[in-house]
Amino acid sequence: MSLSDTLAFLRAWLRDPRSIGAVAPSGPALTRLMTAHIGQLDGPVIELGPGTGVFTRALLEGGLPIDRLALIEADPHFADALARRYPQARVLSMDAAQLGQTHPLFGEERACAIISGLPLLSMPTEKVIAILQGAFDQQLHADGVFYQFTYGPRCPLSDSTLQQLDLVAVRVGSALLNLPPASVYRFSRRPQARFVA
Template sequence: MVEWLDWQEVRTVAEYGPGTGVFTREILSRLSPGGTFVAFEANEEIAAFWRGQFPDQNLYCGSAAKVGEELSRLGHSQLDAVISGLPWAAFPESLQREILDATLAVLRPGGYFATFAYLQGLLLPAGIRFRRLLKEYFAEVEVSPVTWLNLPPAIVYRCRSRAAAEQSAGS
């Protein structure tokens, strides 16, 4: 999920749905000293567990749709990368769009967005719709090979936001 990012250019990272912190550990091990990390977890019990694992890290207990407000509170206006563990195939389209809109509002031009999907979720209407939305929202969308050793098997969506020149031309 995180190895494909160019960590030399990543200084500000958000993680959506950090759960028990598997990806958090990988992110923090790669983030440069002085970098900013913030996690977004809507489930209060999971957030409490996560805080116990990472007491010195920023955690917002609430929707990732609030990424702009929380980033501003931390003194930043843009993210270089977002790593998401959210269950996109379980969300209605309105919530998928709300979070993607909020993400693109703060993701720098050429910024990174990575999320995974379990194979069975790809066949659900919300999973099919989410893949279509990624292509609508991002300039680049790559799909990893299936990770069969993961249970359940999963793929990773690796996305890049539009570069500044593309955004200007599209306006």
């Protein structure tokens, strides 16, 4: 992580702490945990809230072709920097809650995974539901998965939200060496919901 990326992250946090959710970019342990399973999947990937691109770099280093990656970033400063750094990637400066109103980012081929760096715990429940519903209804294929990290002690989605969205959550693991320590969850459709998606 370069000093300029760290400073950019800190400036973004100072502008709007609730939209960033941390005072430093994700560390190597969390980055590995968030991106470890992507290479085993077949299809394009969407990253929500890439910020300075910590997970982006790991995805590309793991072999994901850059033209199979879409970056959704609400902060215009981060979005501009990502577009300059990764001109072959699809960089959209937009709120992730708009995913349901956006055409599928990869056309007929839906994404196999979404990697989220969004601070779901600091967002209103309605916005969280809009993000997840848009992701699963409009952007992911039937077996698509959604990876989310959290600094909280429990799953960032409540049982009622999971039930409402017909999703199941699996805790992938913890990155205790991250600052602060974090856990990663994988969300997917309930088996019976896959047949109607």
